[in-house]
Amino acid sequence: MERSPNSIIETVNLNFGFSEKEPLLKNLSLKVEKGAIYGFLGPNGAGKTTTIRLLLGLLQEPAPSITLFGNRLTENRIPILSRIGSLIEQPSLYEHLSGRDNLEITRTIRKTAPERTNEVLALVKLTDVAHKKVKTYSMGMKQRLGVALALLSNPDLLILDEPVNGLDPAGIIETRELLLRLNKELGMTIFLSSHLLSEIEKMVTHVGIINKGTLIFQGTLEELKQINRNAHIVQIKTSNNLSAGLLLEKKYPVARKEQHLLEVPFENKEQVAAIAKLLMAAGLDIYLLAVSGRDIEHTFINFIAENNR
């Protein structure tokens, strides 16, 4: 694969596993352009955190295949890490210390200017509680302090693992606005993971979807929306949704299979008729057969469902 001069993150056929029999990542080729907000999506256990740990050098890549800022990670770990701010899973905070002390620790290590502590505290709106011990902070405040730690060095790249996980709606909106501001005003490239597209849909410019260690989609949000516009689903309720689900799975990619509702993507009206005939032939009573367009979250779920087949 040709290396793009504008790529901030690039992996070429990245493979990783703790044992050869069970690879966690298979030929993962990511490309994150400068200035992008890249949403790395996938269900739990898809390989998102493993990828992030590899990008940050916490796990050893078996063969050199990760390039950051145009340089190989294995050979340039320290200069690369000095340009990255990161937040992996839950923020790593010393809860017996104050928010300001936590920032001071990172600021000292990163050798940034002392006034930067107050700047990032103001940026994440924690100035008033900076003197309090972190153990008294709410989940949202801890998450914001985690982001503040990542921002201390004014990094070129921000890597955030599930940054809105566990936040209430207000916290999600605050985080989103902050990240959008950083991207627009400071030109920061942001790579963030999530298992819910709806949580990050309003801020990302690019999307990568990973499932079972394989990248199944990579492109702009517009490209994903384009796929969405061409797709429709039929919602089904029957007298026995479990049997109906098993029956439909043999012929169609079932996007959602729950006890009260089934969702099956379709391409034309003949397929809807065929689905109805199949269910009737199996002796199932149909209570609902509703055709609708999908929202983008369904497109994401459908990608995963199709990949799981």
Next chain:
Amino acid sequence: MLFRTEILKIKHNFILWLIVTATFLVPLLTTLDFIDHAKDVIASHSDPWPLFWKEAIKGFTVFVGPLVIIMTTCMYMNIEHKYNAWKYLLTLPLQKSTVYVNKLLMALLLLSLLYVLFLLFFFLDGILLGLAFPQMGFLHHQPDIGGIFYLAGRTWTAFLGILAIHFWLSFRIKNMFINIGIGLTGICIAVLLFRKMEQAVYFPYIDGLLTVFYQYPGQHLFAKNEIYSLCVFLFLTLLSYFDFTKRFRG
């Protein structure tokens, strides 16, 4: 610079309280024992400092030394585990060797702080005894500063083996209590082996006891058990350094 952040991490932590309490307690108990036997001390008309020191260093080595060293090392290293901070620390632009060296220096500083405070409380208690009971003679005699520091230094060296063992275990075992449990087992075995000194010299948990009970006063700069403890420290430090820098991923 990194070392300053390590000092900041123990702020508001129980480690400092443990060190202060433990080092305060031993000279205090020795003082109370002297008050209890005040008549005997006064009747002896001799320099009380050597006996006071002998009792204090024995108490320190038996009751404080191994256990508090194990606990402070485990608690200090557990800060990163407890707050899930290893992964964050290792994603900062730092050489892993720098992180390791600073952690080890801090563990050694805590061990040294234990001695500094112990000696401070020891001299303070001696002076207070002298003021409260002038007949004991604490203020009429000079303590053998050189001898006191020499023996303190030897026990410090004798404890290095234990420190190296638990320093390594501390970043490999997330649960601090397992690590402390291993230490307690080691101390119990040391007490059982104490009577069989010839074999016990190769068991690091007994090295401190051997210095104050069998090798006192020292004939050479360091006794056999202290040299052995130093070797254990250097060997395990080397191994744990490679383990940390090459294999440890947080």
